[in-house]
Amino acid sequence: xxxxxxxxxxxxxxxxxxxxxxxxxxxxxxxxxxxxxxxxxxxxxxxxxxxxxxxxxxxxxxxxxxxxxxxxxxxxxxxxxxxxxxxxxxxxxxxxxxxxxxxxxxxxxxxxxxx
Amino acid sequence: xxxxxxxxxxxxxxxxxxxxxxxxxxxxxxxxxxxxxxxxxxxxxxxxxxxxxxxxxxxxxxxxxxxxxxxxxxxxxxxxxxxxxxxxxxxxxxxxxxxxxxxxxxxxxxxxxxxxxxxxxxxxxxxxxxxxxxxxxxxxxxxxxxxxxxxxxxxxxxxxxxxxxxxxxxxxxxxxxxxxxxxxxxxxxxxxxxxxxxxxxxxxxxxxxxxxxxxxxxxxxxxxxxxxxxxxxxxxxxxxxxxxxxxxxxxxxxxxxxxxxxxxxxxxxxxxxxxxxxxxxxxxxxxxxxxxxxxxxxxxxxxxxxxxxxxxxxxxxxxxxxxxxxxxxxxxxxxxxxxxxxxxxxxxxxxxxxxxxxxxxxxxxxxxxxxxxxxxxxxxxxxxxxxxxxxxxxxxxxxxxxxxxxxxxxxxxxxxxxxxxxxxxxxxxxxxxxxxxxxxxxxxxxxxxxxxxxxxxxxxxxxxxxxxxxxxxxxxxxxxxxxxxxxxxxxxxxxxxxxxxxx
Numbered sequence: 229x230x231x232x233x234x235x236x237x238x239x240x241x242x243x244x245x246x247x248x249x250x251x252x253x254x255x256x257x258x259x260x261x262x263x264x265x266x267x268x269x270x271x272x273x274x275x276x277x278x279x280x281x282x283x284x285x286x287x288x289x290x291x292x293x294x295x296x297x298x299x300x301x302x303x304x305x306x307x308x309x310x311x312x313x314x315x316x317x318x319x320x321x322x323x324x325x326x327x328x329x330x331x332x333x334x335x336x337x338x339x340x341x342x343x
Numbered sequence: 344x345x346x347x348x349x350x351x352x353x354x355x356x357x358x359x360x361x362x363x364x365x366x367x368x369x370x371x372x373x374x375x376x377x378x379x380x381x382x383x384x385x386x387x388x389x390x391x392x393x394x395x396x397x398x399x400x401x402x403x404x405x406x407x408x409x410x411x412x413x414x415x416x417x418x419x420x421x422x423x424x425x426x427x428x429x430x431x432x433x434x435x436x437x438x439x440x441x442x443x444x445x446x447x448x449x450x451x452x453x454x455x456x457x458x459x460x461x462x463x464x465x466x467x468x469x470x471x472x473x474x475x476x477x478x479x480x481x482x483x484x485x486x487x488x489x490x491x492x493x494x495x496x497x498x499x500x501x502x503x504x505x506x507x508x509x510x511x512x513x514x515x516x517x518x519x520x521x522x523x524x525x526x527x528x529x530x531x532x533x534x535x536x537x538x539x540x541x542x543x544x545x546x547x548x549x550x551x552x553x554x555x556x557x558x559x560x561x562x563x564x565x566x567x568x569x570x571x572x573x574x575x576x577x578x579x580x581x582x583x584x585x586x587x588x589x590x591x592x593x594x595x596x597x598x599x600x601x602x603x604x605x606x607x608x609x610x611x612x613x614x615x616x617x618x619x620x621x622x623x624x625x626x627x628x629x630x631x632x633x634x635x636x637x638x639x640x641x642x643x644x645x646x647x648x649x650x651x652x653x654x655x656x657x658x659x660x661x662x663x664x665x666x667x668x669x670x671x672x673x674x675x676x677x678x679x680x681x682x683x684x685x686x687x688x689x690x691x692x693x694x695x696x697x698x699x700x701x702x703x704x705x706x707x708x709x710x711x712x713x714x715x716x717x718x719x720x721x722x723x724x725x726x727x728x729x730x731x732x733x734x735x736x737x738x739x740x741x742x743x744x745x746x747x748x749x750x751x752x753x754x755x756x757x758x759x760x761x762x763x764x765x766x767x768x769x770x771x772x773x774x775x776x777x778x779x780x781x782x783x784x785x786x787x788x789x790x791x792x793x794x795x796x797x798x799x800x801x802x803x804x805x806x807x808x809x810x811x812x813x814x815x816x817x818x819x820x821x822x823x824x825x826x827x828x829x830x831x832x833x834x835x836x837x838x839x840x841x842x843x844x845x846x
Contacts, residue, residue: 248713253709256709256712256713256716257705257709258693259712259716260665260669260696260708260709260712261669261672261689261692261693261696262693262696262697262700262705262708262709263690263693263694263696263697264697264705265697268697268705271702272702272705272706272709275706275765275767276706276709276710278767278768279657279706279710279767279768279771280710280713282653282654282657282768282771283654283657283658283710283723283727284654285651285654286651286654286655286658286723286726286727286730287722287723287726288726289651289726289729289730289733290726290729290730290732290733294729294732294733295729295732296725296728296729296731296732297728297729297731297732297735298552298728299552299582300538300552300553300731300735300781300782300783300784300785300810301537301538301539301582301584301784301810303539303581303582303584305581306578306581308578308579309578316445316446320445321445321675323443323445324442324443324445324675324676324677325675325676326673326674326676326677326678326679327679333674333675335674335688335691336681336686336687336688336690336691337685337687337688338687338688338689339687
């Protein structure tokens with residue numbers, strides 16, 4: 229392999245890997261809308277740190293001149309033909325709803341007390 | 344030999360000649376499921392009534408001289424990750440317990456349009472996250488070779504169903520090896536097609552840029568027949584490639600002649616070493632020797648960025664899945680758990696998602712949320728996407744030198760249930776050889792390479808080809824399979840499920 233891509237690989241691990249505290253894991257779980265119990269936090273937090281430590285090895289591997297790839301096969305956005313096709317009926321769409329009312333999804337209140 | 348022990352191609356030929364009916368074939372497989380699945384647990388849902396109705400309709404078409412497809416009437420099982428109208432679809436998760444989708448995924452629709460009776464839905468790691476099927480919320484699937492061991496994952500149900508003669512054909516999904524690694528663990532064949540060549544419409548997405556549906560079978564030709572049936576452009580999948588991959592069954596039939604003269608095969612340097620068990624490497628080396636005997640030109644090639652593939656994958660995948668799984672919010676469908684008092688929608692979401700998701704799903708959602716958060720995005724997700732570029736470049740360079748790449752499919756044979764269940768990293772390491780293909784979108788096949796001299800369990804060998812060159816996998820796979828079958832005197836079959844009167 230000559231220069232180019234191969235030359236940019238620096239297989240060194242940076243030591244700037246922050247360890248996630250239990251409070252930080254709780255915050256991330258809140259952002260992801262998962263209500264972790266204390267027991268779950270106790271169980272998952274150390275495992276998450278082991279995983280993060282192992283994936284941290286990629287920091288600094290590729291330099292600024294390597295482009296990012298979001299998708300394995302390059303493609304541009306596509307649109308289907310602009311013709312009317314049948315969709316789900318309200319009955320089909322609502323068939324699995326936990327709660328429904330007047331042909332609509334029924335959800336719990338969306339505003340908090342302070343709002 | 345009973346019907347269930349024949350290949351899908353043989354079953355199709357017997358239907359065409361009138362030697363058997365689809366009702367007889369379908370009933371025989373339902374009987375095998377009834378007799379074995381209490382122990383094996385390959386299926387989450389069996390639709391005996393529906394399958395037999397489809398079989399009766401198939402027989403009517405045959406009688407009238409109007410079969411829909413070569414495989415019309417040959418039964419099939421579908422991984423529970425793909426929607427099936429009127430049949431439960433859970434993706435192995437509690438959060439979708441009891442969900443009946445109101446529509447068919449494109450691959451389901453293609454299977455129905457070709458007349459294959461659908462036996463049921465197969466077990467899987469929750470949302471396809473895992474390498475052992477132990478992460479299924481509905482309990483693990485057992486390996487037909489040893490009921491105390493895992494069948495691989497995430498598609499352990501499809502692989503076990505095919506390996507235990509419950510179905511001749513099954514659909515799997517492969518995001519980082521979930522078709523190929525269970526194939527290796529169960530002594531069956533599994534193919535991950537080129538990214539975008541089989542529609543993902545109706546697949547409950549794990550990671551959109553990595554997911555691919557594909558065939559699980561007992562022979563290379565059967566995979567080719569199923570692959571051709573399910574492939575092709577789909578306007579309902581925006582990542583669908585314009586042209587169908589073709590010539591797959593022809594390539595498999597040509598490969599069986601065992602002439603590999605002119606084929607350049609590259610052994611991946613980075614997929615060797617201490618991480619690979621000696622008993623797996625022993626069978627791999629024998630297979631490579633067979634490739635040479637058949638005329639292949641075998642060299643070693645280096646793909647240096649493969650060493651970073653696992654880390655990149657376990658950032659890209661959690662990032663995509665943390666976003667994908669946000670839709671399971673207990674508002675429109677799926678399990679809703681309402682805490683006491685007058686909870687807000689957000690509180691209901693949090694409690695429902697905590698109750699509905701298993702540990703591995705929570706781990707990956709949290710890692711993904713972290714990797715995408717401001718301040719860490721460039722260091723983690725951005726880096727992982729660059730590694731992806733480097734791996735694609737590695738493949739391009741390698742395929743300038745060789746036609747296909749080869750490695751063992753997995754570092755070890757099937758391990759005891761429970762051994763790695765709470766050790767996520769040990770589980771992730773099982774995907775070392777299979778992950779790069781998903782990152783680069785290239786196709787891959789795993790076929791059995793024999794039985795381990797250490798524990799008597801199946802080992803697998805993997806071939807990889809350039810994007811859209813899936814036919815190459817079938818040619819080389821069928822050639823090696825043919826040479827190995829000659830050595831073994833046929834397929835390798837777990838003793839407990841072998842045809843009566845066989846060795």
